[in-house]
Amino acid sequence: MTLPIPSTFERFGDTGICGFGMRKTAMKKGIKYRLVVNFGIIICLIVIVFEMLFLISVQKYYYGNASETLNRQAQMAASYYNRYAAFPSLKEKARYIFENRVGDKFSFVEVIDRQRNVLLNSYGFSGGVHENTPDISAAFKGEVHVWRGKDPETGESIIAVSRPLKTEDRIIGVLRYAVSAEQLDSTVARITAIALITGGLVIAVSFALSHVLAKRMVQPIKELTAVAEQMARGNFQAKASRVRDDEIGILADTFNYMSREIAKTEELKNDFISSVSHELRTPLTSIKGWGETLLSGDLNDREELQSGLSVISRETERLTELVEDLLDFSKLQSRKMNLRMERLDLNRVVEDVREQFSFKNEEKAIRLTVRREEEPLEIEGDSDRITQVLVNLVHNAIKYTPSGGKVEITTRRRKEEACVEVDDTGMGIPSEELSRITEKFYKGKSNQSGSGLGLSISKEIVQLHGGRLDIWSDPGTGTRVTVRFPLGPKGERSA
Template structure:
């Protein structure tokens, strides 16, 4: 199967996109936000930690550099600023006790008083450290500042050192990492989307083809077949649909053959009845031979019609679950003998040898006498129907203790090996050249099964057929 449509957002595809992909996008979105937040926190905490450490170290160093005999805060601070080695990365401001800026590492004093919350925090802190993050009023850039209190050797506050670093570079690094992680997440989403769409369509497209083919089969095109391209569940579905189409085609052919056969079977006796009725009406008064022959034909053909209609009604009742039986303790030998008697004259007319090996007695069984007689009549009718003049039809009844076996055999045309497994199926008729509706054996088999017995058929083409009916005897 060729995948002709790749992205069709409906049905299963749409559900997958909105359900599975929605969950994946939500998870990756949460992961990306958490990663960006973690990177932001890491960089800002690192900068703050570095500034705080630098401030502590420099405050201690400043106290050491201060001359204890003649402490000169400004001179020491000037030397300290001049020796500041990290002026390319941050700015150092020296403040007096009031917070006024005395010196800067950039040698430029601001032209207005700066807001320095970190200086007030450092003065209020027991550790002499304060930090602040905000926007530089003069440059408009985001900065981080850490202020440490400068003391003399006696611990007296002399001023403060303020370290200020721009966060522009840090924010750029954070944005870069966030962008890279976003691209990675987006790439994962696109990969999952495209691979998932390919996989989904490898299912959806064949299913659509199966649906279309099933529609063709439902409309009566039983020759339609689905090409199998996958050796998996989809391939098994294709095989199942193809097998179903074949079975439906066979069933449809059998149904059509059945209708044709029944139509022919109904037409033949009706034609005979109509023809002989017209002959009788037109015969001369006193022509008893013609009258008797015609009436005999009419009676026989009427019986055929009655049996055929009864089979059809029984079959209909079986299909709808309305088939009923009147179960009673019966003498099966009497019912079998009556069925044999019905075919004795027919055997003489058709030139067949009819042999009945009647036992002296058989144990009674629980069953419906009329239905069992119907079974015997149907099977005997088949034996006569498929036998030519000079053939032999034989009936045997055997007592097997808890079962009774009745064997009806003939030396007729037999059943081909390919047809033997299906002869008990409804509507099936292996030999279309012989009269019959094709449901007699199906009805007989169903009746025997309802009595708890079995109906088995053994046959060899051009040699004959033997039908064995096994029925349980009545329990004492």
């Protein structure tokens, strides 16, 4: 008993069940390990699902086609014999069936009575073989059932379909069609084996590719980790390489930016310690020296006493200015400098600054003049902080202007801005230092004392007011510092 089997099973696909074993101990449990494992799990699940769908489709195709063909044959035969072989006896009907049956080399036919005994079969025997498979039971109930299993006598794999034989709408027996499924089983098993092998190869190749891709993805992270370790040991010159223009490349750029900022912070810290140490040492040395001199000297020497107290007062004032600069620097760094914004006239602030310096520049015989805009220059700002900026600018101008020089303060309106210009006829600033003059703790090549914070603090205060600070200088001729504030109310601002 055989059926024709199609041989073009290649069209059903070539995927397989997950059968690839990965040696976990050969991989480190890092990002690469997790990537490979996660990719592997996803690939295995996909392959398993497709394998199951494929194998189900294969079985439905082969066994379904055979079952449908067999069922159609049994239905047509039963309908014909029930209509044209209207014998009252099942034996007579069975004899008629086999006498008039068209030859069918594929199917095996049996006629079974109500006691489940075989009356006749394709070989013409009626040995009373007892059959009681589900398809026979269903046929006696008027139902159709396709059964696939082992033949009880030969042990052969078969597919069977039974249809009822009737006389005057009364079921008197069953017409059973069966076909061997051995070749079908062999073909399905062969296709299943090929699918499993193919699926295993797919998973193996996928794991290998996942390993390569994971390694390529993790390698830049390893390089970043190595750079981070060097930075942790204090090497801020280490740089990460940008291999690709993706998120890891952006991370490398960010890492390099962070490295530069840390290096700048480290340099700023060193400059801070160096500058503060130097600026503290000089006044403290003077104060200590004169204090010891006065204690050990003649307190009735009025001239010496006055000189010593004058030095101590002047150096104490320097220390006070340094401490104030450091406090302002700390507030700006921590963004805790609050501004008490109010409407004020910039001309009035400039007049107050001139009065403060009316006696300080007498020692150097420097002429301080003010030229004001005729109309009020009203801005929104913190009067104390703006005064601090202008005092610092005028103080620097006087400090770096030789005796007999000139310092001029000018206010003017320019479009929507109120401007204050501080011009001096001092030594000027070299062009190579001009771009760095507002950096924190930068003092250039000047031998003048100072923390190097004044201009930096002034610039940040001006920026908090929504303005800007510009410096122009010509060495040997003088320097001009311009401060610009927006006219009109700007609301409250804070660092």
